[in-house]
Amino acid sequence: MLLCGVALASAEEQNKKDWIFYDAFLGLEGGDAYPWGDLEDVIKPALYGQGEFSYHYWENTFGLVQFGYAYFRTHDDFKRFPGVHQFNGRVGLEHQSSWMKPFFVGAGFSCIWTRSDGGDPNDKSPGVLLITNETEFGAFIKLKLPIWKNETYAMGVNLYWEEIWTLPKASNTLWIGFFVQRRLW
Numbered sequence: 001m002l003l004c005g006v007a008l009a010s011a012e013e014q015n016k017k018d019w020i021f022y023d024a025f026l027g028l029e030g031g032d033a034y035p036w037g038d039l040e041d042v043i044k045p046a047l048y049g050q051g052e053f054s055y056h057y058w059e060n061t062f063g064l065v066q067f068g069y070a071y072f073r074t075h076d077d078f079k080r081f082p083g084v085h086q087f088n089g090r091v092g093l094e095h096q097s098s099w100m101k102p103f104f105v106g107a108g109f110s111c112i113w114t115r116s117d118g119g120d121p122n123d124k125s126p127g128v129l130l131i132t133n134e135t136e137f138g139a140f141i142k143l144k145l146p147i148w149k150n151e152t153y154a155m156g157v158n159l160y161w162e163e164i165w166t167l168p169k170a171s172n173t174l175w176i177g178f179f180v181q182r183r184l185w
Contacts (some may be wrong), residue, residue, distance in 0.1 A: 022185055024056070025181045026051070028052075048069065061094070066091075072160070103144065106144065
């Protein structure tokens, strides 16, 4: 009886898989960023680019780390500065259930660093923190649709809804991009 128990436990152990970092991917993404709400009044939609490292975290769940850049131009009637450089970093998870294939749904946290072009450093009115840098934090939700993939490469579309927790109101941005991904191992 003891030998049967040991044999069953051994068989179960062999069926378990160490999922974390089972495989990993590097990706590049580019697309459009659309400001939403109050941001629409100040900045125009922009192109963005970002890199991504993703890895198997659990059976149908992947971890992701992203770094990107976008340059948002201000509307012509906004004279304080011509545009804003935005660097972003994101960490999160994305999951694919059997009932929603081929889509992945994800969520995570964002860190945004911004700096404006130009501006008067002696100006003390609201909004001029962008002249000397500003860092904000937030969260995002993500929808990923792989369009084509093989053993090594994948291509598809990502859609993000990002909320940055600025005061006094949150800032929202919709990101839509095309990605190319390569398996590392």
